[in-house]
Amino acid sequence: MQKLSYDQLVAVRLTPDQAPTASKHPIVAVLHDIRSLYNVGSIFRSADAFGIERLVLCGYTPQPPRTEIAKTALGADLVVSYSVCESVYEAVRDLRDAGYHVFAAEVAHGSMLPQNLGPHHFPLAMIFGNELTGVPDDLLALCEGALEIPMFGTKHSLNVAVAAGVLLSTAVHRYRETSP
Amino acid sequence: MQKLSYDQLVAVRLTPDQAPTASKHPIVAVLHDIRSLYNVGSIFRSADAFGIERLVLCGYTPQPPRTEIAKTALGADLVVSYSVCESVYEAVRDLRDAGYHVFAAEVAHGSMLPQNLGPHHFPLAMIFGNELTGVPDDLLALCEGALEIPMFGTKHSLNVAVAAGVLLSTAVHRYRETSP
Numbered sequence: 001m002q003k004l005s006y007d008q009l010v011a012v013r014l015t016p017d018q019a020p021t022a023s024k025h026p027i028v029a030v031l032h033d034i035r036s037l038y039n040v041g042s043i044f045r046s047a048d049a050f051g052i053e054r055l056v057l058c059g060y061t062p063q064p065p066r067t068e069i070a071k072t073a074l075g076a077d078l079v080v081s082y083s084v085c086e087s088v089y090e091a092v093r094d095l096r097d098a099g100y101h102v103f104a105a106e107v108a109h110g111s112m113l114p115q116n117l118g119p120h121h122f123p124l125a126m127i128f129g130n131e132l133t134g135v136p137d138d139l140l141a142l143c144e145g146a147l148e149i150p151m152f153g154t155k156h157s158l159n160v161a162v163a164a165g166v167l168l169s170t171a172v173h174r175y176r177e178t179s180p
Numbered sequence: 181m182q183k184l185s186y187d188q189l190v191a192v193r194l195t196p197d198q199a200p201t202a203s204k205h206p207i208v209a210v211l212h213d214i215r216s217l218y219n220v221g222s223i224f225r226s227a228d229a230f231g232i233e234r235l236v237l238c239g240y241t242p243q244p245p246r247t248e249i250a251k252t253a254l255g256a257d258l259v260v261s262y263s264v265c266e267s268v269y270e271a272v273r274d275l276r277d278a279g280y281h282v283f284a285a286e287v288a289h290g291s292m293l294p295q296n297l298g299p300h301h302f303p304l305a306m307i308f309g310n311e312l313t314g315v316p317d318d319l320l321a322l323c324e325g326a327l328e329i330p331m332f333g334t335k336h337s338l339n340v341a342v343a344a345g346v347l348l349s350t351a352v353h354r355y356r357e358t359s360p
Contacts, residue, residue, distance in 0.1 A: 001288050001289065001290055001291075001320055001321065001323065001325065001326060002288060002289050002317065002320070003286055003287060003288045003289075003314065003315075003317060003320060003326075004287050004288065004289065009287065009336045010336075013331070013333065013334055013335070013336060014332075014333055014334045015334065016334055018334075019333065019334050022332075025332070038218075042339050042342060045335060045338065045339060045342075046338060046339075046342055047333075048333035048334055048335050049329075049331045049332065049333050049335055049338050050331070050332060050333070051331075051332030051333055072339065074335060075334070075335065076333070076334070076335055079333070079334050080333075106183055107183065107184050107189065108181050108182060108183045108184065109181065109182050109183075109184065110181055111181075115353060134183065135183075137182065137183060140181055140182070140183060141181065143181065145181065146181060146183075149229075149349060150349075150352070150353070151193070151229045151230070151231075152194075152202075152205070152229065152230060152231030152352075153193065153194055153199060153227075153228035153229050153230070153231055153256070153259070153260075154193055154194045154195065154196055154198075154199050154228055154255070154256070154259050155193070155225060155228050155229055155254060155255065155256055156189045156190075156193060158225065158226060158229050158345065159222050159225060159226075159252065159341070159345075161339070161341075161342060162222060162225075162226055162341060162342055162344075162345035163345075164342075165338065165339075165342035165343075165345050165346050166345050166346055166349045169329060169330075169346045170350075172330070172332075173295060173330070
């Protein structure tokens with residue numbers, strides 16, 4: 001068993017020139033009131049890796065260009081599409097009007113396992129909330145449902161960039177596995 | 181749809197007293213030459229969340245107690261079992277001798293999708309390597325295989341704490357789904 005060489009890795013990845021026009025998975029991530037610049041940068045890096053359509057930065061979520069975002073995005077902040085919409089409520093309304101199924105990343109009654117996503121949930125928008133307070137109740141009320149990552153320990157939540165990585169990668173897997 | 185209240189959350193999580201003796205998933209994560217204290221702390225937090233057996237800290241991977249680890253572990257550094265083994269080669273030999281199926285988190289020829297893990301892959305040990313250089317070739321040669329997270333963008337890798345979150349959560353899901 002051998003790792004891919006640097007040249008082989010480059011050959012299987014997109015170039016920064018190809019990225020903007022490359023075909024994407026029909027998934028949008030909405031970042032609402034994310035406090036940490038490093039978390040935002042890390043989510044940019046994951047958004048590039050998983051080939052999602054775009055990020056929507058809402059509330060006080062910081063936006064590029066910022067040195068700290070660039071530090072964890074490692075250049076993904078230059079290639080991932082994003083839009084800025086101060087009101088997350090307006091962003092969710094726009095996504096719903098455009099036909100997106102909007103889900104909150106939350107621990108909620110009646111939440112769904114990400115592994116149960118099916119073709120009828122795409123195009124999909126996922127909302128990631130503040131590191132401490134999550135997705136507000138009145139925003140959750142506007143969502144079609146909540147996606148919950150099963151947890152088995154003492155802590156109440158995952159780091160938001162880790163949660164985004166888990167949910168985006170699972171959604172991409174489910175989309176590729178179930179959509180025609 | 182309603183979020184779980186604080187009291188409801190506490191009721192579905194373990195207390196720090198319960199954590200050490202609670203039943204765990206037969207999964208070990210080996211951290212080899214991880215540079216960032218924040219990444220190590222974040223992996224402690226995910227190890228708690230996903231209820232894995234323990235972490236093995238190898239090479240120059242920092243170990244608790246450290247303020248920076250505690251900052252991202254949020255207390256998980258106090259409840260997750262870990263051992264320290266300077267030689268990762270010795271750690272892998274010990275795990276293999278104990279019956280673990282050892283896989284590297286790597287982009288490699290003949291790698292496996294984490295979603296294809298089955299009951300015959302448990303107990304499972306996963307090696308996460310340095311942020312820049314990954315798992316060394318001679319260590320990969322000692323592994324049963326590599327687990328690779330599909331990527332579709334420009335960057336060559338994911339943040340190691342995000343990759344650990346994705347692989348640990350998927351392994352736990354596959355274990356619970358497929359093991360008797």
